[in-house]
Amino acid sequence: MAFESLDDFIRAADKVGEVQYVDGADLEIDVGGLTELTAEQNGPMVVFDKFAGYPEGFRVAANANRTLRRFALALGLPIDIHPLELLRRWRDKRAGSVPMAARVVQDGPVLANMQQGDAVNIESFPAPRWHPGDGGRYIGTQDMVILRDPEQGWVNMGCYRAMIQRRDRISLWINPQKHGRILAQKYWQAGKAAPVAVVFGCEPVTWMTASMSPPFGTSEYELAGAYRDSPVDVVELPLTQLPVPAHAEIVVEGEIPPESEETAIEGPFGEWPGYYTHQGPEAVVRIKRIYYRDNPIIAGAPPLRPINWSNFTNYMHLWEHLERSGITDVAGVWGFYNGLLTVVSLQQRYAGHAKQALITAAGFRHGDMKTYYVTVDDDIDPTNQEEVLWAMCTRVDPTTAVDIVRDAWTADLDPRVSPARRAAGDLTVGRMLINACKPFAWREQFAKTNVFNAEDRKKLQAKWGDLLANSGKK
Ligand SMILES: Cc1cc2nc3c(=O)[nH]c(=O)nc-3n(C[C@H](O)[C@H](O)[C@H](O)COP(=O)(O)O)c2cc1C
Structure with missing residues (x-):
């Protein structure tokens, strides 16, 4: 109600x-x-x-x-x-x-x-x-x-x-x-x-x-x-x-x-x-x-340094936008630092799928100050910063998986706009598109991960739930 x-x-x-x-x-x-x-x-x-x-x-x-x-x-x-x-x-x-x-x-x-x-x-x-x-x-x-x-x-x-x-x-x-x-x-x-x-x-x-x-x-x-x-x-x-x-x-x-x-x-x-x-x-x-x-x-709702605040509604709007634009198999959309770093997780279906998602996300109207766009495979939880960083650090070859877009729109409150650009009314900065998915063409040969899978984790939770609940406490 x-x-x-x-x-x-x-x-x-x-x-x-x-x-x-x-x-x-x-x-x-x-x-x-x-x-x-x-x-x-x-x-x-x-x-x-x-x-x-x-x-x-x-x-x-x-x-x-x-x-x-x-x-x-x-x-x-x-x-x-x-x-x-x-x-x-x-x-x-x-x-x-x-x-x-x-x-x-x-x-x-x-x-x-x-x-x-x-x-x-x-x-x-x-x-x-x-x-x-x-x-x-x-x-x-x-x-x-x-x-x-x-x-x-x-x-x-x-x-x-x-x-x-x-x-x-x-x-x-x-x-x-x-x-x-x-x-x-x-x-x-x-x-x-x-x-x-x-x-x-x-x-x-x-x-x-x-x-x-x-x-x-x-x-x-x-x-x-x-x-x-x-x-x-x-x-x-x-x-x-x-x-x-x-x-x-x-x-x-x-x-x-x-x-x-x-x-x-x-x-x-x-x-x-x-x-x-x-x-x-x-x-x-x-x-x-x-x-x-x-x-x-x-x-x-004072603006606080973006420690962990998420702009939930924007992630939802972006998710809708991707689907409206024909990007299939989106498993989740999230962001960090209020979306300055935006993450799309998806199940890759075809060569270029992840790049298409990146380009579509980076062009979205709500994306004024959103500088970094990252795609991850659907085994990565896009809401988990550590997992996203892990994917970026282990699945990205910067010489092939990163694109720079120049002069995209930004906002007055973007600290990276130079005084000269600001004075000229040129409120633009670049975007970085990072494809942190496994390379589509050889994804099946990509090294297997060594973390416990979701099913095993569920079993461990069922068996050791009490111990795990307290294991993080000091
Ligand atoms: C907490 C908060 C503070 C905001 N402060 C401003 C502001 O000072 N100036 C501004 O132009 N937009 C600000 N915005 C963004 C606008 O509210 C937002 O873009 C909204 O969609 C504007 O409504 P409109 O599309 O009807 O103009 C703020 C948003 C939030 C969540």
Whole structure:
């Protein structure tokens, strides 16, 4: 069953041991630091409360979706299955799901409190400085920026970072190709400010869809309804008529003026690849009203150095893309460092099969910063970093199994783009395609592996399960 609110999700996560509560942390160092350190251990989500200077109950929930267990919990899937099996189940769920429009309701918890006029003060909410080098407090890391297409009427949601500028201003960093920016530009070109709503905290599946990119013209609300198996209840805000989740935590209503009229210095902000790359004048939201639930929770998904975070949805999208493109026998898709290294495992059927998969994967639209593409045979678990590295180290002859693609698209936050290229707007870097499958033509003669096979392992587990369960403990 779908969760109504972030609070509901936290309660469910708590029941399966996935929540750590912390009182009295400070917003400059503790919140960001504990969020990073717990994530490094693949730990629970952290719910912070009782900040000095803020009402008790005004909380921050960090890393709600970060691990596979919590991701599965949010989607109503089994929480302790193999990552590839989880991807498969989600893919099946998507295949069987039907877009479901949001359901407009007249009232909701998000309308319980309101600030307007001189009372507007976004600084009244405990937004953390996620990393010491950040240029400000970021209230929006796991947010949803909502805009309506002025020509066609559909509503887009995107997750774009939001920094507090002052009481009635936040700035947004929306990259050029993002739908939110394209929609804002439509208003700006007509000399108008773009009406906008920004949501800071809601149940996790709706938020996840805001970080996906269905085709231009499709509302993420419809996707959210499909994945939740029930429509998202929304209230239409009085000033903009923009729909926001009725159970959202904090919502800003306002407008984004044309950038020729007003911008603010945004950033720097510790980004997901692990660096600071961007700081500059960016669009602002002039806040007209703030709505919030009693005891609101800011959802936080700060970019942490990509220790072990996986962008599960992208792997699933890539898997679908490969199959749509006619690549058969894909056994799994995974990635490391948020997909900077992307792995496709497959059962090779014909000469050139693995290369075809590599080329197709590297051309996928979601592949902006994904530099290394690797194919492995289906005896390699693509979710297991050690196995992937082993295949790369033992099945690859670099003189024949590696291809370099030059000048492929990348993102502003790619630290490898030189200052000269950046200044020229040439956001491109290379891709490396590594075929770590056994060479197709002589795969049968390839040296046999000496590891125990799956069947033997199963037998060993059955016989020695207790011993093995404890063998890794210090
Ligand atoms: C945690 C998180 C933070 C993100 N921050 C930004 C951001 O600051 N700017 C941006 O352009 N995209 C950001 N993205 C990526 C967009 O949310 C994503 O590309 C989404 O599909 C955009 O929606 P759109 O296709 O409707 O524009 C972020 C994604 C996640 C998961």
